[in-house]
Amino acid sequence: MGKDKGVKRRHAGLADQLMQEDRVKPLKRAKPSQRKQEKNDSDFVEGKLSVRILDQARQQQDELEEEFGLCVSNKKKHRALLSGSSEADAAAISDDEDQDSTNEDDFYEHLEINEEDEKVLESFMPQEMTERKTLADAIMEKIRDKETELASHLSEISIVRGHSIDERVVHVYKGVGQILANYRSGKLPKAFKFIPSLANWEEVLHLTDPDKWTAASMYQGTRIFASNLNGKMAQRFYNLVLLPRIRDDIAEYKKLNPHLYMALKKALFKPAAFFKGILLPLCESGTCTLREAVIIGSVLSKTSIPVLHSAAALLKIAEMDYSGANSIFMRILLDKKYALPFRVVDAVVYHFLRFVGDSRTLPVLWHQCFLTFVQRYKLDISADQKEALLDVLKAHTHEKITPEIRREIVNSTSRSRKDDKVTMET
The missing domain is CATH 1.25.40 (Serine Threonine Protein Phosphatase 5, Tetratricopeptide repeat)
Incomplete structure (x- = not known):
């Protein structure tokens, strides 16, 4: 039998195939630069960057952390980007950290004391409240003591008097104080990191006016001083700067700022200074409120000591x-x-x-x-x-x-x- 002419041939000619409506449309060829960019993007996502580039990126990150003291949230976000995560993942990491830093709410949001317990607790509180010393009071008292002690040694008086500091240094650290009063994140002035290495670090620190620091500045300052000061000097910083700020923040907002909460956790890296500069003075004062005790106690419960x-x-x-x-x-x-x-x-x-x-x-x-x-x-x-x-x-x-x-x-x-x-x- 002959071939059925009504049946379409299995293999049509090339010309017929080109004329068919369901033919495959040619794909647009990417430009060489675009192909190179896509290749780089895929390599970045798949984590196949060269060892040299990764080492250079980590080296730059370490230099930034050492030089400028990047905050924890920026650091984690940067690491997430380097490891191939998206911006959304980095933002999620930052949100998770903020949520973790504020988890002290679980400890004190349900703290309820009835009127009878309040009256009972008031019977154990001291009748005479001791005044809290600020950093300025401690520094002025120290200067007065030194001037009285060395009054017979006129050659040494100029070393301890506050006005003997070079006016250029005063101008620099007052400018640093203005930066810290508005600091949120990012780089810190290099002059601020030199304070722990100075012999008269308390007087220089007083020039920056710690009472006006932001909570983020207090956290960064605690990181620097806890790492570079010895135990006794860190204890004075905790007692004269960090503790008054924490108590004022709790008294005003009924909870603790996340940056200050992280500062407390960072302060525990020197446990002896933490106990002598924060916990024991707080207990000895007799004015520690239950809310302050629960918030600071939550830091103790979550940290290995x-x-x-x-x-x-x-x-x-x-x-x-x-x-x-x-x-x-x-x-x-x-x-x-x-x-x-x-x-x-x-x-x-x-x-x-x-x-x-x-x-x-x-x-x-x-x-x-x-x-x-x-x-x-x-x-x-x-x-x-x-x-x-x-x-x-x-x-x-x-x-x-x-x-x-x-x-x-x-x-x-x-x-x-x-x-x-x-x-x-x-």
């Missing part, structure tokens, strides 16, 4: 006069479950034994701290101490917490006297 520093702080707080803030700090340190020396455990025991003859009604915070202590360290308490603590429970009771404390004390083994002798010999 060496056991010796925490044990020393717990020992000091246990020996102080009681206040509600002290109970919060003690409870947070006890909840870290350190292997505390017996001397510290004994100090906490005697802290609670002092209330046997106290006729005042104790707040719930005291009972909660008591319960935390016996839960964590019931095996480190001697039998005699447990009997004395049971007498405390007879004098001060709470309908829900006291039965739990008694159960923990009664149903636990006691520290042996042999352990006591070992600790006394060591």
Whole structure:
């Protein structure tokens, strides 16, 4: 049979194929420059940049961090871009960091104290409030003391008097203070980073007027001073500059600025200076509010602290006069479950034994701290101490917490006297 002419041939000619309506349209060829750009973009996205370019980028980033002290959010965003992330991913990283920096809200937004507890806590507050010293007051007091001390040595007076600073230096650091008063992010003046290396760093720091620094400036300043000052000098910076600013911010806004919260976390890189410059002065003042205690305590609970520093702080707080803030700090340190020396455990025991003859009604915070202590360290308490603590429970009771404390004390083994002798010999 012949071929059916009505059936379309399987392979049409080239001319017929070109005339068909469903022919494939030719693609536009990219220009060489465009192909090169697409290749570079794909390499960037896939992470196939040359080692030399990546090393150069990281080197530039490290130089920027060292020279200008870029803020944490910019640094993370820059790293995200270098690793191939999009702008949206970098922005998400920045948002996640801001959200993490403000997570202290979980600790104090639900803190509610009824009127009865407020009256009870007020009975433990000191009647005479001590005045808080600012950096300016401390510097002027120091200058006056030095001038009086060295009045017989006229040749050395010019070294310590504030007006002996070169006027050019005064002009420079007053300009630095104006920059810090408006700083949000980015580069910092190089002159600001030289302050920790100066012998009269407190007087020079006073020229920048720290009371007018922005919260971001305070964070950057804490980073610089915590890294470059020794323990005693960092302690003075924490006590005279950082602590007053934190207390003022909490008093005004009822919460802490995220930059100041990160500054507190950065200050804990020198734990001894943090405890001596912030925590212990705050407890000794007797004016620490519960909100301040919970916010600063949240920093302690989220940061790893060496056991010796925490044990020393717990020992000091246990020996102080009681206040509600002290109970919060003690409870947070006890909840870290350190292997505390017996001397510290004994100090906490005697802290609670002092209330046997106290006729005042104790707040719930005291009972909660008591319960935390016996839960964590019931095996480190001697039998005699447990009997004395049971007498405390007879004098001060709470309908829900006291039965739990008694159960923990009664149903636990006691520290042996042999352990006591070992600790006394060591």
